[in-house]
Amino acid sequence: xxxxxxxxxxxxxxxxxxxxQHTTSQSIKAISTDIYKERNLKRLVEKFxxxxxxxxxxxxxxxxxxxxxxxxxxxxxxxxxxxxxxQKKYPDFSNEGFAVRLVCLYGKAGMLENAQKVFDEMxxxxxxxxxxxxxxxxxACINSKKFDKVDEVFRGVSQKLSIEPDVVSYNTMIKAFxxxxxxxxxxxxxxxxxxxxxxPDAITYxxxxxxxxxxxxxxxxxxxxxxxxxxxxxxxxxxxxxKLLGLASEKRTEEGxxxxxxxxxKGIKPDVFSFNALIKGFVDEGKLEEAKKWYHEMGKxxxxxxxxxxxxxxxxxxxxxxxxxxxELGEEIFKRRLLVDAALLQIxxxxxxxxxxxxxxxxxxxxxxxxxxxRYNLKLPTEE
Numbered sequence: 556x557x558x559x560x561x562x563x564x565x566x567x568x569x570x571x572x573x574x575x576q577h578t579t580s581q582s583i584k585a586i587s588t589d590i591y592k593e594r595n596l597k598r599l600v601e602k603f604x605x606x607x608x609x610x611x612x613x614x615x616x617x618x619x620x621x622x623x624x625x626x627x628x629x630x631x632x633x634x635x636x637x638x639x640x641x642q643k644k645y646p647d648f649s650n651e652g653f654a655v656r657l658v659c660l661y662g663k664a665g666m667l668e669n670a671q672k673v674f675d676e677m678x679x680x681x682x683x684x685x686x687x688x689x690x691x692x693x694x695a696c697i698n699s700k701k702f703d704k705v706d707e708v709f710r711g712v713s714q715k716l717s718i719e720p721d722v723v724s725y726n727t728m729i730k731a732f733x734x735x736x737x738x739x740x741x742x743x744x745x746x747x748x749x750x751x752x753x754x755p756d757a758i759t760y761x762x763x764x765x766x767x768x769x770x771x772x773x774x775x776x777x778x779x780x781x782x783x784x785x786x787x788x789x790x791x792x793x794x795x796x797x798k799l800l801g802l803a804s805e806k807r808t809e810e811g812x813x814x815x816x817x818x819x820x821k822g823i824k825p826d827v828f829s830f831n832a833l834i835k836g837f838v839d840e841g842k843l844e845e846a847k848k849w850y851h852e853m854g855k856x857x858x859x860x861x862x863x864x865x866x867x868x869x870x871x872x873x874x875x876x877x878x879x880x881x882x883e884l885g886e887e888i889f890k891r892r893l894l895v896d897a898a899l900l901q902i903x904x905x906x907x908x909x910x911x912x913x914x915x916x917x918x919x920x921x922x923x924x925x926x927x928x929x930r931y932n933l934k935l936p937t938e939e
Contacts, residue, residue: 662695
């Protein structure tokens with residue numbers, strides 16, 4: 556038995572020493588699945604670090620993103636640091652793409668100082684810093700909600716390291732200005748890009764359009780739209796969605812309907828955000844039938860309604876007393892396995908009870924308890 560045990564130990568040692576030769580895709584899949592399913596976060600960290608010894612595991616970006624997302628949601632930032640700092644001991648850290656992943660992951664966890672530290676340590680590992688890692692650091696500022704830091708990195712780091720910002724860099728800078736409400740500064744960046752011979756793309760224009768329309772600067776947004784077309788940048792569905800929301804916010808949703816038809820006539824496929832904009836507009840204008848119509852049009856177009864769709868519609872529909880439609884929306888939430896606040900469903904239950912529709916309210920309460928994805932502790936008013 557002892558020789559057999561020794562063989563097994565040697566096999567395990569070789570597996571870690573030469574992972575590319577001995578690790579099959581099936582075993583990596585099994586390891587990843589085990590980590591995905593691990594509910595104990597401390598064990599997840601231990602398994603993650605052990606699995607990172609395998610080269611092929613370290614090539615799987617999605618498992619890194621999922622682990623960091625879960626730990627960040629639980630506010631286990633020390634454990635995020637534990638698994639990501641552990642990655643630096645591997646030779647992969649000398650590869651800019653791998654280092655960029657660490658910068659991005661720290662950014663998504665809101666840990667900008669750690670992201671900056673990774674960026675600063677790259678030369679120590681003979682890892683070149685190009686515009687790729689520069690853009691990752693800019694994105695980390697955005698994801699960490701440290702919008703004021705973006706300009707500091709954009710100007711300071713690019714000059715210090717002689718890195719020439721590209722279109723992605725400028726788009727990130729523009730995003731930061733829009734998030735801070737500095738819309739004029741965002742617009743001014745367009746001129747700076749053009750002076751440097753760069754061509755702003757659809758993302759550039761759409762980011763600013765979103766900011767202008769969302770802040771009731773409709774005329775400025777229309778001027779920018781004209782400039783975009785003049786520069787031969789074709790408006791896409793995101794451009795139209797920004798304008799649809801702008802019209803909705805000004806209670807000009809009927810004009811939004813005309814714009815919706817225009818985008819379809821131009822061969823652009825509307826998405827869930829296009830429909831949501833019209834629904835929001837009609838809800839804000841108090842027009843129940845129009846809001847219902849566009850909800851059903853969404854279904855006909857094979858666009859899946861989102862959590863936001865129901866958050867907008869359910870309170871409005873119940874306030875208007877259309878309980879049949881409220882039931883339809885409640886059942887659709889369960890059918891689509893959407894995670895909504897229990898309070899949203901409770902509005903429907905309360906409305907049904909107040910209208911003496913006890914049987915239907917009971918059915919919704921039971922659905923809350925018996926569905927297979929999340930338990931909603933809905934109550935009939937008599938149970939309180």
